[in-house]
Amino acid sequence: MIIAQILKSKGRGVMTAAPADTLQEITLRLASRKIGAIVILENGNVAGIISERDIIRLIAEHGPKALDMQAKDGMTRNVISCTRDCTLDEVMETMTKGRFRHVPVMEDGALVGIISIGDVVKHHISEVELEVTAMRDYLATG
Template sequence: MIIEQILKSKGRSVMTARHNDSIHEIASRLSHRKIGAIVIVGDNGKVDGIISERDIIRLVAEHGAQALAMPASEGMTRNVVSCSSASTIDEIMEMMTNGRFRHLPVIEDGALVGIISIGDVVKHHTAEVELEVTAMRGYLATG
């Protein structure tokens, strides 16, 4: 299965923020939307970073409550790993496992077109496996 299929079923909506948005604003958006990461975009709309719940926890651990007033640019991951809509679930799982992250922006021709979470990957991988098991049972039952 390719990422394009996941985006078709889940949608292409991506929560974004700007460099100068505060960590508090970002934490509020994460909580309100019940999501785990927000992509940071520059004035040109290009992906400049990503900030996750883990990044916010790290900032608070290092700087205390003062971290909430810091801009996103001080807490975001700048070297964003991304994929394309043609990437496969196997490629994505390997990237997420090796990189130890749970969110992956989908970029096409330099533009942000979606985001894939580990939850999306697990859901669709499980559906694939269940479909294969059902097909095998049907095959075995008919002999």
């Protein structure tokens, strides 16, 4: 399965923020949408990403005043992305090696979606279930 198929079923909407937005503003968006990361855009380009883990780390380091910090001061800048043509296995490997749970999907330099570990697991389970069903059918008709 390729990432384009996952985006087709889940949609291509991506929550974004600006580098000057505060972590307080970002946490409110994350909570209201029940999502775990937000992509930071600057002049239409991906400048970074902030996840729940990043916010927890910043609060641990700076205390409550971390919520007044701007996104640009706490975001992950070296964002690893994928394309719609990447396979599910490739993205799973990237997430596992990098120890992160969100991967923006880029096409021709533009942000076209985001894939979470939840999306990856859901679609991987679907693939495995299809294989099991096919094997059962094959064995039953033997």
